[in-house]
Amino acid sequence: MKGMLKQSKKIFRIVLSFVLAFVLTIGIGVGVYAAYTHSLHAQRTIAPYELGIRFSSNYLLKGASKDNIKIVYTTDISENGVNPAAIVTVCNYAQGKQTQPNGNKVTYTMTIKLVKETNNGFVDAVASDLPDNTYNISLRKGDVTKNFNKNNLSDSFTSQELPAKTATADVYELIFTKNFVTLSPKIYLEIIVTPTDASLPTLTGLFKADVRVEGENNSWQGLFSDDQTNLNPSDYDGYNYVVTGFGTGTVTLSWDHTKLEMNNLSIQEILAISGATYSEDNDTSTLVFSVDSNEVNRYEIQFYKIDIDTNVTWTSMARDIVSFEFR
Numbered sequence: 001m002k003g004m005l006k007q008s009k010k011i012f013r014i015v016l017s018f019v020l021a022f023v024l025t026i027g028i029g030v031g032v033y034a035a036y037t038h039s040l041h042a043q044r045t046i047a048p049y050e051l052g053i054r055f056s057s058n059y060l061l062k063g064a065s066k067d068n069i070k071i072v073y074t075t076d077i078s079e080n081g082v083n084p085a086a087i088v089t090v091c092n093y094a095q096g097k098q099t100q101p102n103g104n105k106v107t108y109t110m111t112i113k114l115v116k117e118t119n120n121g122f123v124d125a126v127a128s129d130l131p132d133n134t135y136n137i138s139l140r141k142g143d144v145t146k147n148f149n150k151n152n153l154s155d156s157f158t159s160q161e162l163p164a165k166t167a168t169a170d171v172y173e174l175i176f177t178k179n180f181v182t183l184s185p186k187i188y189l190e191i192i193v194t195p196t197d198a199s200l201p202t203l204t205g206l207f208k209a210d211v212r213v214e215g216e217n218n219s220w221q222g223l224f225s226d227d228q229t230n231l232n233p234s235d236y237d238g239y240n241y242v243v244t245g246f247g248t249g250t251v252t253l254s255w256d257h258t259k260l261e262m263n264n265l266s267i268q269e270i271l272a273i274s275g276a277t278y279s280e281d282n283d284t285s286t287l288v289f290s291v292d293s294n295e296v297n298r299y300e301i302q303f304y305k306i307d308i309d310t311n312v313t314w315t316s317m318a319r320d321i322v323s324f325e326f327r
Helices: 002-026 178-182 264-271 314-321
Strands: 069-074 085-091 106-118 121-124 137-141 144-148 154-162 169-176 187-195 203-211 220-224 238-245 248-256 260-262 277-281 284-292 298-305 322-326
Touching: 069 085, 085 154, 085 203, 106 144, 137 187, 144 154, 154 169, 169 178, 169 203, 178 203, 220 248, 220 314, 220 322, 238 322, 248 260, 248 314, 260 264, 264 277, 264 284, 264 298, 314 322
Parallel strands: 069 203
Antiparallel strands: 085 169, 106 121, 106 154, 106 187, 137 144, 137 169, 187 203, 220 238, 238 298, 248 284, 248 322, 260 298, 277 284
């Protein structure tokens, strides 16, 4: 277990630096930097919440957990590989609406358990589903870590609190041991977040570990993670922009700074990469930086809205307002 935590220490230094950077920018505990070494989660990173529902998560959604499966990847299951890892948040605002926190204190319970997939759906895992205690999933919030293995199939974080009128995100660090990748049938970690206020939604999700061979996807992409919702860009005050991929190369990220402003600490974090540059030309700002998935294969950058018309679509945001190039 100590080896697993030591191995993941590097991951969370990077992860938490981005989280704390965004926290400092808006003066609150908010924002998630999901920079995983050797990991890549499922397609969606922002949940489709209606305006006004000020309780959300970067991974967990309303509805049944079986309809929200997230995959946490590693590219190397050898002894030198890094454990699949992710950051899960619980927030007192709708995703993309950090300037509109819940006016009331939010209390919730997070229930976590191991489950397995069968022909009849998902059922609770039993001790015999895990060969030994080397198969472990840890979920950590601050100084408290819950471990899930054949001796501890379920647990919870109770009486969790998000303050009123201040945008806040509770941050949970999730780590699978690599051997879960080869386990059959697959064992998932189910997370259910139940608020005390019945008017707020219960948030759920299932997480599993898998392997992705780096050579199968040797490219990088940039995208707005918010565009999975049925809301228009103009409905948001800010946006999460994800840069993710495999392999090495150079990313050129440009944006119209009359339309969007990048969080300055996001800029500074990128400029901390050796050789990274920032420039401005008329209405365009540009960041050029090197990427290497052996070090970090995901960056989550925050933009703030300056002037986004109601007729702007997510397609035009990604094509005309923000430009991404990888070479």
